[in-house]
Amino acid sequence: MTGLLVLTGSILLVAAFALIYRILTLIEIAKGRQDYQPGGNSHAINGVLFILFFIVGFGLFFWYSGKAAENFLPEAASEHGKLTDRLFWITTGITFVVFFLTHALLFLSPYFFRYRKDRKALWWPDNTKLEVAWTVVPAIVLTILILGGWWIWRDVTAPAPDNSLEVEIVGKQFNWMVRYGGKDGKIGKHNFRKIDATNQLGMDFAADKSNFDDFVPREIHLPKGRSVLLKIRARDVLHSVFLPHFRVKMDAVPGMPTSFWFTPTKTTEEMRRELNDPNFNYELACTEICGQGHFAMRMVVVVSEPEEFEKWYASQEPWAKQNADYIASLNLENSKELAALFNQK
Amino acid sequence: MATVNIDLHHSVEEHVHHHDEHEHHHESFIRKYIFSEDHKVIAKQFLFTGIFWAIIGGLLSIIFRLQLGFPEANLEFLRPILGDWITAQGKLDQNFYLALVTMHGTIMVFFVLTAGLSGTFSNFLIPLQIGARDMASGFLNMLSYWFFFLSSVVMFISLFIETGPASGGWVVYPPLSALPQAMPGSGLGMTLWLISMSLFIVSSLLGGINYITTVINLRTEGMSFSKLPLTIWAFFLTAVLGLLSFPVLFAAALLLIFDRSFGTSFYLSEIYINGEALHNVGGSPVLYQHLFWFLGHPEVYIVMLPGLGITSEIIATNSRKPIFGYRAMIGSLLGITFLAFIVWAHHMFVSGMNPFLGTIFMFLTLIIAVPSAVKVFNYLATLWRGNIVFTPAMLFSIGLVSLFITGGVTGIALGNSAVDIQLHDTYYVVAHFHLVMGAASFFGMVAGIYHWFPKMFGRMMNEKLGYVHFWITFIGVYMVFFPMHYLGIAGFPRRYYSWTNFNAFDSFADLNAFISTAAIITMAAQLIFLFNFFYSIFRGRLAPANPWRSNTLEWTTPRFPGHGNWPGKIPTVYRWPYDYSKPGAKEDYIPQHIPYSETPESNLPHENELIALEKEFAK
Numbered sequence: 001m002t003g004l005l006v007l008t009g010s011i012l013l014v015a016a017f018a019l020i021y022r023i024l025t026l027i028e029i030a031k032g033r034q035d036y037q038p039g040g041n042s043h044a045i046n047g048v049l050f051i052l053f054f055i056v057g058f059g060l061f062f063w064y065s066g067k068a069a070e071n072f073l074p075e076a077a078s079e080h081g082k083l084t085d086r087l088f089w090i091t092t093g094i095t096f097v098v099f100f101l102t103h104a105l106l107f108l109s110p111y112f113f114r115y116r117k118d119r120k121a122l123w124w125p126d127n128t129k130l131e132v133a134w135t136v137v138p139a140i141v142l143t144i145l146i147l148g149g150w151w152i153w154r155d156v157t158a159p160a161p162d163n164s165l166e167v168e169i170v171g172k173q174f175n176w177m178v179r180y181g182g183k184d185g186k187i188g189k190h191n192f193r194k195i196d197a198t199n200q201l202g203m204d205f206a207a208d209k210s211n212f213d214d215f216v217p218r219e220i221h222l223p224k225g226r227s228v229l230l231k232i233r234a235r236d237v238l239h240s241v242f243l244p245h246f247r248v249k250m251d252a253v254p255g256m257p258t259s260f261w262f263t264p265t266k267t268t269e270e271m272r273r274e275l276n277d278p279n280f281n282y283e284l285a286c287t288e289i290c291g292q293g294h295f296a297m298r299m300v301v302v303v304s305e306p307e308e309f310e311k312w313y314a315s316q317e318p319w320a321k322q323n324a325d326y327i328a329s330l331n332l333e334n335s336k337e338l339a340a341l342f343n344q345k
Numbered sequence: 346m347a348t349v350n351i352d353l354h355h356s357v358e359e360h361v362h363h364h365d366e367h368e369h370h371h372e373s374f375i376r377k378y379i380f381s382e383d384h385k386v387i388a389k390q391f392l393f394t395g396i397f398w399a400i401i402g403g404l405l406s407i408i409f410r411l412q413l414g415f416p417e418a419n420l421e422f423l424r425p426i427l428g429d430w431i432t433a434q435g436k437l438d439q440n441f442y443l444a445l446v447t448m449h450g451t452i453m454v455f456f457v458l459t460a461g462l463s464g465t466f467s468n469f470l471i472p473l474q475i476g477a478r479d480m481a482s483g484f485l486n487m488l489s490y491w492f493f494f495l496s497s498v499v500m501f502i503s504l505f506i507e508t509g510p511a512s513g514g515w516v517v518y519p520p521l522s523a524l525p526q527a528m529p530g531s532g533l534g535m536t537l538w539l540i541s542m543s544l545f546i547v548s549s550l551l552g553g554i555n556y557i558t559t560v561i562n563l564r565t566e567g568m569s570f571s572k573l574p575l576t577i578w579a580f581f582l583t584a585v586l587g588l589l590s591f592p593v594l595f596a597a598a599l600l601l602i603f604d605r606s607f608g609t610s611f612y613l614s615e616i617y618i619n620g621e622a623l624h625n626v627g628g629s630p631v632l633y634q635h636l637f638w639f640l641g642h643p644e645v646y647i648v649m650l651p652g653l654g655i656t657s658e659i660i661a662t663n664s665r666k667p668i669f670g671y672r673a674m675i676g677s678l679l680g681i682t683f684l685a686f687i688v689w690a691h692h693m694f695v696s697g698m699n700p701f702l703g704t705i706f707m708f709l710t711l712i713i714a715v716p717s718a719v720k721v722f723n724y725l726a727t728l729w730r731g732n733i734v735f736t737p738a739m740l741f742s743i744g745l746v747s748l749f750i751t752g753g754v755t756g757i758a759l760g761n762s763a764v765d766i767q768l769h770d771t772y773y774v775v776a777h778f779h780l781v782m783g784a785a786s787f788f789g790m791v792a793g794i795y796h797w798f799p800k801m802f803g804r805m806m807n808e809k810l811g812y813v814h815f816w817i818t819f820i821g822v823y824m825v826f827f828p829m830h831y832l833g834i835a836g837f838p839r840r841y842y843s844w845t846n847f848n849a850f851d852s853f854a855d856l857n858a859f860i861s862t863a864a865i866i867t868m869a870a871q872l873i874f875l876f877n878f879f880y881s882i883f884r885g886r887l888a889p890a891n892p893w894r895s896n897t898l899e900w901t902t903p904r905f906p907g908h909g910n911w912p913g914k915i916p917t918v919y920r921w922p923y924d925y926s927k928p929g930a931k932e933d934y935i936p937q938h939i940p941y942s943e944t945p946e947s948n949l950p951h952e953n954e955l956i957a958l959e960k961e962f963a964k
């Protein structure tokens with residue numbers, strides 16, 4: 001149906017153009033061919049159209065920007081996110097001024113300086129002062145913007161604070177997996193050769209005892225107000241951890257662990273109230289093309305008050321306990337004792 | 346130095362001689378139109394192939410825009426064309442969606458805006474504007490086209506194979522592109538992509554060597570570098586960029602071929618996929634990204650500089666004014682060329698590379714914005730108090746400047762690594778590069794076609810159709826790409842088949858429908874251009890010798906220049922190409938081959954002194 005519409009639409013369009021063309025040519029022939037003048041007598045029209053384009057264009061821009069803002073992401077829910085957002089809007093403000101002024105010149109000049117037979121263009125091949133000015137001024141403004149960015153970037157990429165909560169995020173085709181360090185807070189070592197249908201994360205129980213208390217929930221839970229260090233890796237191809245509400249993004253690279261740390265500043269509940277949306281959830285998305293299911297790698301992120309988070313944390317059952325058969329099948333020398341040790345509540 | 350000079354004369358003379366010999370022979374059809382060594386014919390071959398690819402690339406984008414704009418629509422009607430890529434439910438296959446995106450990007454960036462643009466205009470204009478009979482090596486030039494042709498054939502075939510063409514994005518990052526088990530497109534389709542791109546690189550290098558050599562060695566008498574039209578400066582530096590960066594892509598592709606076919610581990614490490622742990626360890630996917638973007642960033646300027654060169658020429662001619670700040674324009678071209686090589690890692694701020702590198706590349710990236718800004722200001726100053734003639738080429742050039750500004754300012758946000766954390770791989774980037782590179786270079790290409798059509802085909806294109814084409818396209822391009830900024834600020838990731846899985850991205854459905862509709866209309870408007878183009882080749886009004894009253898040398902050739910361009914002696918050049926509306930002059934333009942001795946009424950004091958030198962030349 002749509003196809004038919006598109007097809008008839010385009011046929012009609014072509015027919016219309018052909019018709020217009022014939023008419024135009026006929027008119028020209030009827031008028032007789034005068035001496036060829038580039039641009040003919042269309043100068044005023046084109047000049048006016050540029051002015052119209054300028055006015056309508058910016059009109060639409062202002063009108064729609066206001067409307068669109070309703071659908072933008074809510075205010076950043078992380079500390080660094082507030083800073084990067086601010087820098088983004090400052091940059092946008094400054095560049096908007098340039099954008100507007102240059103376009104004013106660009107779209108108004110054509111009308112005012114349109115071709116007229118009796119006019120002569122100004123002979124103005126250069127002007128050193130102007131050239132220097134418009135080299136130096138942008139350079140200074142850019143320097144200020146860069147320094148602002150550098151100052152934030154340095155902090156964002158600095159090593160995570162010591163008491164950060166460590167969370168492992170692993171990307172695979174086509175979902176995310178997450179792991180916490182359990183009681184000891186330490187995330188156990190992994191080895192990609194240990195991965196199988198059960199042990200999807202490749203936890204290396206033989207090499208690292210601290211794997212035994214690690215737990216693997218279905219959602220990411222984070223405490224408000226405490227720094228969180230994401231330890232990111234990928235199992236098969238590139239993925240990218242994207243937490244839009246926290247302004248966090250970092251690629252997940254097979255064979256090369258990456259990381260990103262940040263501090264959530266609003267709980268899910270607070271966000272729900274703020275947005276007046278009881279169904280709101282923080283989300284984790286993938287932003288590096290990874291194949292067929294790239295667009296569907298969603299995981300819910302829950303931010304809660306620290307006490308609530310601790311309660312949740314303590315209630316999680318270690319993976320090793322849920323998969324006792326698997327552990328037994330590993331035939332580790334002391335697997336029974338270890339499992340028992342780490343599984344005690 | 347001396348030897349260089351001798352060689353130089355030698356080659357010029359040999360060339361002339363060679364040419365004379367040719368005229369006595371009757372060239373067969375095959376030698377004249379197919380395996381031609383005439384730069385003008387080769388230019389047209391590139392142009393027609395480029396237009397063919399532009400149509401394919403455009404149609405691909407319409408298909409995926411249907412999916413994005415109308416996710417509920419039943420696409421059953423595409424089954425006759427796409428076969429099983431339409432699922433039983435009448436939806437676009439998800440893998441095929443990625444294939445479409447990938448092929449669209451590859452085709453547009455490389456086949457249309459690199460080969461189609463540089464191939465056409467560097468070939469056509471370099472000899473004509475510097476006053477040479479042909480390229481330094483007509484044979485290599487011919488090979489350059491035929492390598493491109495082969496490359497095109499391979500890429501075209503890959504569109505029709507059962508597992509689909511390459512699908513990992515136009516950047517084809519491994520491991521996705523290295524492992525056939527990761528997606529169907531990484532099988533045969535990816536192999537063909539690599540073969541095709543290798544052939545493409547060969548073509549590009551052959552072309553580039555030729556452009557550089559020709560500009561350096563074959564300039565006519567008097568045509569010093571400081572008298573070169575800005576078009577030639579731009580093509581020359583574009584070729585330099587290509588020559589230095591394409592080999593790196595070749596290396597990247599070669600290592601990828603090794604990883605795919607010979608079990609090496611340049612880019613692969615610790616991978617478990619499809620129930621199997623691969624043997625590869627020690628490689629790094631980030632290495633590929635460095636190599637790719639070492640080409641990739643210069644590539645964006647390879648695509649852009651010719652458009653800027655073309656625009657400089659057209660804006661000066663049609664403002665009837667000298668280009669403002671000729672030297673500053675050359676300076677900024679040189680600056681961009683140099684800086685283009687040292688900003689590549691701004692595409693990798695969040696790739697996991699060392700954040701300190703991010704800092705360095707942030708600083709370097711924002712420096713490159715300065716020469717870009719200078720160019721814009723110079724264009725504006727050129728328009729100021731001009732006597733602006735609105736040819737379609739001029740309209741498209743003004744459009745280019747606008748698009749270049751709009752796309753350029755967002756680069757300043759993206760170049761700031763801290764801000765880029767959020768924006769990277771969202772629609773904000775898509776908006777940025779489609780405006781600054783895609784649309785702007787496309788406008789440059791179209792402007793060039795309108796402007797040099799009379800020289801290429803000896804006939805004029807219809808102006809009124811040109812105006813209609815321009816206005817629909819200009820408005821359309823803004824309707825398509827400007828709204829993408831809003832999507833990007835709202836966090837919408839790119840290369841998504843659908844966004845409705847996420848609460849965060851479950852908005853803007855109407856905006857997406859709007860974009861898709863605008864895209865379809867804009868594409869349809871290109872039919873006006875195609876009609877005008879092909880109709881005018883055969884039926885257009887015969888072109889006057891110098892329809893735009895332009896100063897450059899190509900307009901001193903006959904209406905249908907033969908192989909060798911000038912029937913007699915090549916004109917000598919006395920002045921820069923921008924003597925428009927010179928005070929005192931009889932006309933508002935003085936072509937480059939008019940000596941100062943003939944224009945005493947308009948000479949500046951230091952130019953009068955040059956008259957004595959001209960006498961030397963004349964001997």
Ligand code: HEM
Pocket residue numbers: 645646648649691692710711713714717753754756757759760761765768769770774777778781782783
């Ligand atoms: C004002 C100067 C410019 C600056 C500061 C700038 C900066 C950037 C940055 C930082 C990115 C990476 C964004 C990301 O992926 O997160 C980017 C992407 C891109 N830029 Fe620019 N840019 C500028 C001008 C240009 C020009 C002139 C072109 C082309 C002619 C261009 C073409 C592109 C392309 C193609 C991409 C995206 C590639 C991809 O990821 O697929 N940029 N730009």
Ligand SMILES: [Cu+2]
Pocket residue numbers: 238239240286287288289290291293294295297
């Ligand atoms: Cu993905």
Ligand SMILES: [Cu+2]
Pocket residue numbers: 641642645688689691692
């Ligand atoms: Cu770049």
